[in-house]
Amino acid sequence: MRNLEVMVDGEWRADLQFGEAFETDLAPGEHEVLITNKLKKQKADFIIREGETAIFTGTNVLSKGPSALLGGLGMIVYHPVLKRIS
Secondary structure, X not given: OOOEEEEEOOEEEEEEOOOOOOOOOOOOXXXXXXXXXXXXXXXXXXXXXXXXXXXXXXXXEEOOXXXXXXXXXXXXXXXXXXXXXX
């Protein structure tokens, strides 16, 4: 599987392998988290309030549809999925 790169507010923060986690402190306010597997990306805008913790999960999911046709050429295409869980 491809690794996921994590950017927060436009700054590179982590390069995660399967099963790894990443944690960072952010000031209250508006923020953006972006994950990419270098082929595709997904981002989320969110607001953190004083004393709040925001938790996201990110994973690579096997692509379906036209992208999956590349599998016939020996390429497996994944796309990142980002989800806020808290």
